[in-house]
Amino acid sequence: MKQLIDISKELFESKQVGYIIGYAEDKFKRVKPFVAYSSLDTERFVFNNNSVNNLAVYLTRLPKAKEGKIGIVAKGCDIKSIIALIQENQIKRDDVIIIGVNCNSVVNQIDEQFSKENTAIKCKYCQVRTPAHYDYLVGEIKEVELPEDKNFAIMQKLDSMSAEEKWNFWEAEFEKCVKCYACRQVCPLCYCEQCIVDKSMPRWIDSSATTKGNFAWNMIRAFHLSGRCIGCNECERACPAEIPLSLLNRKMGMVAINEFNYRHGTDINQPTLIGNYNVNDKEDFIM
Amino acid sequence: MRIGVFICHCGENIGRTVDCPSVASACANFSGVVHAEDYKYMCSDPGQNLIKQAIKEKNLDAVVVGSCSPHMHEKTFRKACSDAGINPFLVEMANLREHCSWIHDDVPSATRKAIDLVRMLVEKVKFNEPLIPIRVPVTKRALVIGGGISGIQASLDIANAGYEVVLVEKEPSIGGHMSQLSETFPTLDCSQCILTPRMVEVYQHPRIKLVSYSEVENVEGFIGNFSVTIRKKARSVKDELCTGCGLCVQKCPIKKVALSDFDEGLATRPAMYVPFPQAVPNIPVIDRSVCTYFKTGKCQLCKKVCGREAIDFEQQDQLIKEDVGAIIVATGYKLYTIDKKPDESMIKGYGEYGYGKFKDVVDGLQFERIASASGPTSGEMLRPSDKTTPKKIVFIQCVGSRDESKGFSYCSKICCMYTAKHAMLYKHKVHDGEAYVFYMDIRAGGKNYDEFVRRAIEEDGVKYIRGRVSKIYEENGKLIVKGEDTLAGVRVEIDADMVVLATAMIAQNDSVKLAQTLSVSYDKYGFFNESHPKLKPVETSTGGIFLAGACNAPRDIPDSVSMASAAAAKALVLFGSDVLEREPVVAKVNEATCAGCFYCQKVCAYNAIEQKEIKDRQGNVIKVVAYVNSGLCQGCGTCNATCPSKSVELLGFKDDQIYAQINSFAEVF
Structure with missing residues (x-):
């Protein structure tokens, strides 16, 4: 912690940053x-399993710093979203100072004590x-x-389901959606x-919280994030209705990796999957 | 809004399956529709007058025509309506022919569908906005790529009409393949004698800027406003100082290392060379790959003898920029070479003919050089291996052409004629020689062409054998040609002294790269595609870029020249007006909601999207948003579909228009 505070102080004293998010x-x-x-x-900065x-x-979301750059304390996974934002022209690399943190995994349920069982699944991989x-x-x-990765079993089960069974599964899940848009507000790539x-x-x-409106919203969001979601899982954590949104995002991410060997937010200079044509792209999904 | 609906019978085309009068009467009840009628031919003069009359009498402010595809008659109806005082973009067409009558046969349901199609457009047109055509200025200057006969003809035509031309040639001299030919069919006049005056005319023309030994590197912009980057390759000779005296070429000690491209590898040339004596410009080039100075750092003999101090060993490639309004592509063809790197070729090759293995098996262009007075044998009919006169010569047609199994499926078009010419030239020089031609069909369509072939057969006694050759091998200094005569049904074996293969005409190596640089389409063989095979033979899919000669398909000289003049005429049509009018169906960005992710910029195929800074009153950049250059935008709508926040819309197809259209259709269910 002292390291983090010392670096932050130094950044302020040398007037390199306008503010630091931590x-x-x-x-x-x-x-x-x-x-x-x-x-x-900066004396108040902490970093632990609850970060x-x-x-x-x-x-x-925050206004630009009046003077200097923006400092940010970030875990490895969060840095992927910072890179993604740079890839998508939302920020410039020169405008941020990234204080990376070696991470020893974070909690799943923030209100409960951190333990092996209460560790976010994303940390497993x-x-x-x-x-x-x-x-x-x-x-x-x-x-x-x-x-344990409980989600993976659900994903496999979903893969083997018929279209109608999948529909029923998601209808039941989306039924809970109250259109609060917390998933959107917490998402770094919903800018x-x-x-x-x-x-x-x-x-x-459809903005009403009905089956039709809920499907439209959640499906559009999944499509807008496919090939872009970096898997921080904040949407699922923020969802008050406990909809397993990570199942959708993770599935789309796996398609990007398996079909196009693409991982968003890993390389600032890499052309994004969506929006770039590559003659070697697979076309076998075109009917 | 006061909308008029006009239903066309298209003779029987629509009327047979769609009950047009009842469509019209159903449409009369739609909200906003104040006039609806049907007519036999809406596109005819009386039909158009019906529309004009209704606009005036009923004071219409929007029109929906139910007829054929907008591809056919959108222009017609827009013009008619705009004559009657309605903005042409307040006219919509429901396609009742291709989308309805032609594909259905049940009259009641086709009629119902026709009503639906019209209703959708009635709902759409309510949201249409008047649009004004985009006007862009025209740079009245042309770029011609390729200095063969096609490029020369196009350049001269444009320049003689009073406009400037930039002619880019990748070789050190213009002239192309035509300068290599001996005599030309069907008149047997000397190729160089008719070509070189044209070459000189190009060089001396005050309005033609000849950029030789150069290639087009990049093309930006759009019709009327192209910006072209040309790479001027290093000649190692300062062209502004060189007088073309040729002393350096004479003195160059590296005489026999490099094979002459001009002589198709049948002769050598010095490291310092001009491709042929009549070259234009007559400025030598140093072949750095064989020059002693570039290999060892010593020699510089050319520099010592040059009185003008024109030799520059340090010369680098130069990039020059030219602004032009039209581009004519005339990059020509090359011959399929059987031996060289067949792995890289799309066809498997004809190894059984022994090209490259047997010295006396040559291709058509090599035979041209042998027959040419300026060639390696000074026009004497001598075979390459031992420089003796071949007494028996075999010509094989369709090597690579018309052969789907291992070649190209297309016909190379010129081989029938030039083989007849070759056989004739041979007989004229070797009176006691025997000439055999293996052919599949004789395709001699063209003025005086068939007569020419008959002359070869009847007057000069060339023996034509209909059939294919299966194998050529060497035996006792003879080339044994094994084939069959399919008319007589017998096998044929000829002990020839020399064999000439009429190999296929194929696209230039880098044609695909150039096509991509120019954004024009090309076929699977690498030939550039014309916009319409019959009605737009010299236009490409990209406005302002035209084709001439064999870069489009195999072509002979007369066809290439006519095509070049046609392309020049198209460029001149463009230069005839000061501004161009373009359809205003272009994308527009809502700067208030654009988040600046620039996914639209990534997907735009026309480089039409730019980044625009939005500043506050103090001049600080608040945000960067997408901006559509309406001069470049082709209105394809890809950006529109890509934008996650729906901040780009296509004028004429805006979200509210499409939404109204879909919604009105959904009402049925």
């Missing part, structure tokens, strides 16, 4: 996103516990015990100034 504890000792605007603020939020979402891209690196890697669901002239997506 994590701090509130008075109930809960870890929350926190923006430090001065070197004094679950993907702070990259604030890069496009994490290849960036030491981030692949950063300006500064802090923290140390420790041995961690990883949870559109006007989401298509808010477009009313004409209204392409």
Whole structure:
């Protein structure tokens, strides 16, 4: 922690940053996103297993720093979304200073004690516990015990289902959706100034929380994120209705990897999967 | 809104399956429709007058025509309506022919469908906005790529009409394949004698800028406004100083290392060379791959003898920019070479003919050089291996052409004629020689062409054998040609002294790359595609780019020249007006909602999307959004479909228009 605070202080004192987005504890000792605007603020920075939020979402939501760059404390997975934002022209690499953190996995349910069982599933397959891209690196890697992947079995089961069974499964899940759009608000890659669901002239997506409207919204969101989602899983964590959104996003991500060997947010200079034509792209899905 | 609906019977075409009067009466009840009628031929003069009259009498402000495809008559009806005072983009066409009557046979249901199709467009037209054509200026200057006979003809035609031309040739001299030929069919006049005056005319023309030994690197822009980058390859000779005296070529000590491309590898040339004596421009080039100075750092003999100090060993490739309004592609063809790297070729080759293995098996262009007075044998009929006169010569047609199993399925068109010419030239020079031609069919369509072939057979005694050759092998200094005569039904074996293969005409090696640079389409063989095989034979799918000669398909000289003049005429039509009018159906960005992800820029096939900075009053950049250059946009709508926040819309096909169209259809269910 001292490392993180020292680097942050130094960044403020050398006037390199306007603010730094990081994590701090509130008075109930809960870890929350926190923006430090001065070197004094940095004293409050923490990083532990409860630092679950993907702070990259604030890069496009907060106003630009008046002077200097934006500093950001980020885990390996979060850095993927920062790279994705750079790939998609939302921020410039030169405008951010990334303080990468060696991560020893994060909690699944933030209100419960961190344990092997209460570890996010994304951590099980994490290849960036030491981030692949950063300006500064802090923290140390420790041995961690990883949870069971319960979702994978569900995904396999879904794959083997008929179209009608799949429909029934998702109808039941989407039934719970209350169209609060928390999934969108928490997503670092949902940066559109006007989401298509808010477009009313004409209204392409039914805004009512009915089967039709819920399907339209959740399917459009899954399509808009396919080949783009980096798998931080914040949407599922934020969903008050506990819809297993990661099943959709993970499936789409697996298609991108298996069919096109593409992982979004791994290389700043890589052309994005969506929007770039490659003569070697598979075409066997075209009927 | 006051909408008029006009239903066309298209004679029987629509009327047979769609009950047009009842469609018209059903449409009269749609909200907003104040006039509906049907007529036998809406596109005819009286039909158009019906529309004009109704517009005036009923004070219409939008029109829906139910007739054929907009491809056929959208222009007609837009023009008629605009004559009557309605903005042409407030006219919509429901396709009741291709989309309805032609594909259905049940009258009641086809009629119902026709009503649906019209209703959808009535709903759409309510959201149409008047649009004004985009006007773009025209740069009245042409680029011609390729300095063969086609490129020369096109350049001269445009320049003589009073406009500037930039002629780019990749070889050191213009002239192309025609300069290699001996005599030309069907008149047997000397190829160089008729070509070189044209070459000189190009060189001396005040309005033609000849850029030789150069290639087109990049093309940006659009019809009327292209910006072209040309790579001027390093000649190692300063062309502005060189007088073409030829002293350096004479003194170059590297005489026998490099094979002459001009002589098709039958002769050698020095490291410092001009391809042929009549070359235009007559400026030599150093072949750096064989030059002693470039290999060892010593020699510089050419530099010592050059009185003008024109030799520049340090010369680098230069990139020059030219702004032009039209581009004529005349890059020509090459012959399929059987031996060289058959692995890279799309066809499997004709190894059984021994080309490249037996010295006396040559291709058509090599025979041209042997027969040519400027060639390696000074026009004497001598075979390459031992420089003796062949007494028996065999010509094989369709090597690679018309052979789907191992060659190309197309006919190379010129081989029948030039083989007859070759056999004739041979007989004229070797009176006691025997000439045999193996052919599949004799295709001699053209003015005086068949007469020419008959002359070869009847007057010059060339023996034509209908059949294919299966194998050629060497035995006792003779080439044994094994084939069959399918008319007589017997096997044939000829002990020839020399064999000439009429190999297929194929596209230039880099034609696909050039096609991609120019954004024009090409076929599977690498030939550039014309826009319409009958009605637009010299246009390409990209506006302002035209084709001439054998880069489009195998062509002989008369066809190439006519095509070049046609292409020049098309360019001149373009130069006839100061501004171009383009359809205003282009994409437009809603800058307020654009998030600047630039996925639209990635998918745009026409480079029409740019990045635009939005600034506040102090001049600080607030955000960067997409901006559509309406001069480049072709209105394909890909950006529209890609935009995740629906911030790009296509004028004339905006979301509210499409939405109204779909919704009105869904009402049925």
